Amino acid sequence: MSGKVLTITSGKGGVGKSTSSANLALGLALSGKRVVTIDLDIGLRNLDMILGLENRIVYDVVNIVEKACKINQALIKDKRTENLFLIASAQTRDKSAVTSEQIIGLTNELKKDFDYVILDSPAGIESGFRNAMLPADEIIIVTTPEISAVRDADRVIGILESNDKTQVSLIINRINPTLVRKGDMMSKDDVLQVLSIPLIGVVPEDNNIVSYTNIGEPSVLHKDSNSGAAYKNIVKRILGEDVPFMEITEEKKGFLQSIINFFKE
Amino acid sequence: MGKVLIKGKNFLGFEIEIKAEDINEIKKELDIVISSSAHFLKNTIVTLKLTEKNKLYANDIIYFLKEKDIDINAVVLANKKGCPTDVPIIETRNMHLLAEREEEQAATFKGNLRNGQTIRVDGDLIVAGNVNSNSYVYATGNIFVLGNLDGIPHAGYGGNNEAVIFAFSMNPPQIRIGDFITRSPEEGVKIRNRSAASSEVAYVNEGNIVISTYEEWLKLKR
Numbered sequence: 294m295s296g297k298v299l300t301i302t303s304g305k306g307g308v309g310k311s312t313s314s315a316n317l318a319l320g321l322a323l324s325g326k327r328v329v330t331i332d333l334d335i336g337l338r339n340l341d342m343i344l345g346l347e348n349r350i351v352y353d354v355v356n357i358v359e360k361a362c363k364i365n366q367a368l369i370k371d372k373r374t375e376n377l378f379l380i381a382s383a384q385t386r387d388k389s390a391v392t393s394e395q396i397i398g399l400t401n402e403l404k405k406d407f408d409y410v411i412l413d414s415p416a417g418i419e420s421g422f423r424n425a426m427l428p429a430d431e432i433i434i435v436t437t438p439e440i441s442a443v444r445d446a447d448r449v450i451g452i453l454e455s456n457d458k459t460q461v462s463l464i465i466n467r468i469n470p471t472l473v474r475k476g477d478m479m480s481k482d483d484v485l486q487v488l489s490i491p492l493i494g495v496v497p498e499d500n501n502i503v504s505y506t507n508i509g510e511p512s513v514l515h516k517d518s519n520s521g522a523a524y525k526n527i528v529k530r531i532l533g534e535d536v537p538f539m540e541i542t543e544e545k546k547g548f549l550q551s552i553i554n555f556f557k558e
Numbered sequence: 559m560g561k562v563l564i565k566g567k568n569f570l571g572f573e574i575e576i577k578a579e580d581i582n583e584i585k586k587e588l589d590i591v592i593s594s595s596a597h598f599l600k601n602t603i604v605t606l607k608l609t610e611k612n613k614l615y616a617n618d619i620i621y622f623l624k625e626k627d628i629d630i631n632a633v634v635l636a637n638k639k640g641c642p643t644d645v646p647i648i649e650t651r652n653m654h655l656l657a658e659r660e661e662e663q664a665a666t667f668k669g670n671l672r673n674g675q676t677i678r679v680d681g682d683l684i685v686a687g688n689v690n691s692n693s694y695v696y697a698t699g700n701i702f703v704l705g706n707l708d709g710i711p712h713a714g715y716g717g718n719n720e721a722v723i724f725a726f727s728m729n730p731p732q733i734r735i736g737d738f739i740t741r742s743p744e745e746g747v748k749i750r751n752r753s754a755a756s757s758e759v760a761y762v763n764e765g766n767i768v769i770s771t772y773e774e775w776l777k778l779k780r
Binding site for chain 2: 445
């Protein structure tokens, strides 16, 4: 078996890389794929928290590359599915604790046993980003519809192109339909016009993400979550299904609207 | 037959001209024509010339060709109204500006220039794609951007004040031509509606950098 290395990156921080990594990893695992996700944000770990696995960490990725433990010892099994494993990042070290050769070596080992190796990249374009990008077979860029995030994503795409990484696709995160309608937020099309890479998903703004992170349950676990539904669609697209893009619309709650809806039904 | 033609190299590369009006007929003929010449069309600049009747199908044709690994860089049309496509559109009346350059040496860059990237060329530069924010293009001659210009262009680099900058949609923070530099106004900055933008030319007039629509610039030139 030879799996794929999928890197989630963005350039700018705080746009939802770790949240996307957690949701896609869990989504793929729940679809029956064997998945391992590695938190490469060494020194600022949080993927373990988003997945709700933080109190199970014994060994981390730096321990593996320094040969302080075997790979199997550092694989943290998810509590919800047999198919998902996490390799946590080290909290007491920094990005310079690992080299890209070491990460490539590690992912090559993991590819033998897993369908997907998901790398959660740190923000920025320095060594931590290079460690996450160089082993990738496919790269997903996460951006929000803000000019600063889009410009950083553009910079990252340029670096990926010059490293011959051609399998690159885009998630637009935290779209707010009300702001888009008012013209205060870039629309999906505005973002695509600047970045011109294939879109793999649009995730609506979801206030529940904060509480999902606090309790360690990514939104794909919540049936009524619209961000969860968007991530499930992205998982299907990664698996090669042709899923139409969700129309993101405003929730209409006005009194008049509910009367109209009543008569329509 | 004969309703789909691949014309030899024009100033940009190759042009696929489609006169057929029925989408199925177009795809069938494209299949035949491409099967013999697909290898020429890869990794070069390809424009698609459509008529008023078949421009509706622009996106269908572009996706059809994309599946066959042929990327269309621009669509050439008499009138861009009513042609829904993400690819830059060149109106035929705008072609001769570019065609004038045919004889001269022009460097061509195909693709998008990304944030943080720089191009420097001697002579004229044609960018078949977008020049994104925080990228830089330097040319000792003229700069033609067949896409959106959001980065910083410097035409006539080294002191040629006669150089011009052309773009389908011009929105750079600064424009530099020869020895002159200007910056865009800071008030009224909004997310611009791209589809409303029209081709513009920047040039030096009496010591100032001026931007006018392509049509106005042509009138001045005559």
